[in-house]
Amino acid sequence: MSTSTTGQIYPLNRDQSAELVRLSTAAVAAAGIAVTWDGGHTLETTDEGGPVLGLSNLARTLASQDKKDWPGLVVEHFAVVLEQLRQGAPAAPADPERQLIQRLIPRAALPADWTADRPDFVPGLVSVPSVVSESSVTMYLDPPAGLGLTWSAAEGFGLANLRGLTCDVEYIDHDDMRVAVVTGSPSAASKALTLDDVLENCLNVDASKYGVLAALPARDALMIHVIEDLTVIPALGFLLGAATRYFHAAPSPFTPDVYRVTPDQTWHPATATRPGRATQLLSAHMADLVQEIAAREAMNAAWRE
Template sequence: MPIDTTEHAHGNNSPHSSGPDPVLPPLSRRQADRFVHLALRTAADLGLAVSYQGGAALVPTDRSAGNPVLGLSNLARILAHFDEDRWPLLIEEHFRQLLEQLRQGPPKPPDDPERELIQRLVPRDALPKDWTADRPDFLPGLISVPSAEAGGVLTMYLEPADLGLTWSDAERFGLTNLRTIEDQVEYVDHDDIRIAFVSGTTFAASRALVLDTVLRESLHVEHAPYGVLAAVPARDTLLLHVIDGLTVIPALGVLLNVAARCHARDPGPLSPDVYLVTPDFTWHPATTALPDHTPLRLSPALEDLTKVLATRESTTDFRK
């Protein structure tokens, strides 16, 4: 079954939709040029000798001097939400905070890992391959990593042995503490479709790792007999639709569109894909990509579910 993702499109008329910069999306090429110019000027004002050679980062002109590499990708995504006249101040604040963190040195390990570690979803390709080779994917391209946050600085612990822990213990602590985070939930209703936007922290998407807790405590859903549709487009956002009928099909179109937009625009992109999560919390792709740019189709798992839902609804109509 092909999926229509256009009816509920958001932002298709934005100034960025016609041609984002290939390196610093979602900014346009003109905006990206201005951003790099402002970033170079700000870095120079702060005493940093850096240059821009592409690759979405300012790199030290003297590699032996110990100056930091200043990544620009997430900052570009942040700036896209503000008027350009605010950019100089935002860039300066960002660089000053970053330099202050660097001057303070690396964060010290948590004193109490059992209480401080929090599990986090991280793109596999954002980390060196040899650091993650033995870690399984939670979702394609995303791994679950123990982390700790202190003073606004997030540190990931890919070698829990450094904390005197096994990986399984660190992961268990991290998941336990992830369950204690409080979500902000906003609902969007349209044509009998309800989408829950879970946000409020930089661990919002990571709460997918403890989805049973999210459903029970944040959405007040004790049991979802047909499962849910879920997406983790960016670190600050978890999208959910509790399936209760064939409205799952238009809901999938909405989620695909919103997830793709968040993944393209928001800081900390994770995945643009939408998943079917069964009542036993097994994650399956919700769509199947076909070659030659043909429309997406329902995945076999979701196709089977729609047949069950169609049978249920036809039986209900007959009884009426």
């Protein structure tokens, strides 16, 4: 499911998005900064090498506010952003081997040319080495220039440090199935990049038989169901609803989609849609898995008789 539409900044409609852009452009123009909007989720300064100003989180904030309050909220937002810009870019990390954290970022939140050569982790999300401070996140989309490191080296450091972050886990028991939710951190969903470590060291589960269902609805949530039997069907229905609700309500939304992750850590969409229909169906990959589990359970039942 894509939430990036040219001329529309989710969850606002086109007219509301245009109003957000008008207010934002005026707010930064008052500080002497000229910007352009290409219909995406960012404002780009007209000066070469100038900052890019994201609009996604501001759009989410305004969507729940009375429109008469929008001008003040926009001015307040950019006052904070521009003060951070005046303080200058953070210095490069002194010890990238220990400071870099690999993070997932919505592709739509960045100018297209910044991530054109980076593959999606899952559709719409890219993995970027970053440094997190108390007040900001600095992404290094060009590690050779910004860090003096190759992409593979920066990514390796970032993944190693991501593995080192502790997990806060909550459990949801519904009927006969269980969903684990890794939460409590801005890096929670990014833990999907090291899902094998999450399963082994955070959840202490063995998913080597069928893998797991996983959802990354927002930056601070990773939802996981270990597939063991045909309870995968109600678990999928539960996750689709929970991920969609979280995606629409939480700051920094990622994706409402649910994935089946195989034991070798390959991610496959769990659902598919028919052209012209909104109803979601099992993907071919997921349908094959359900048939495999059903056949095995039928065989086991026959042996017990």
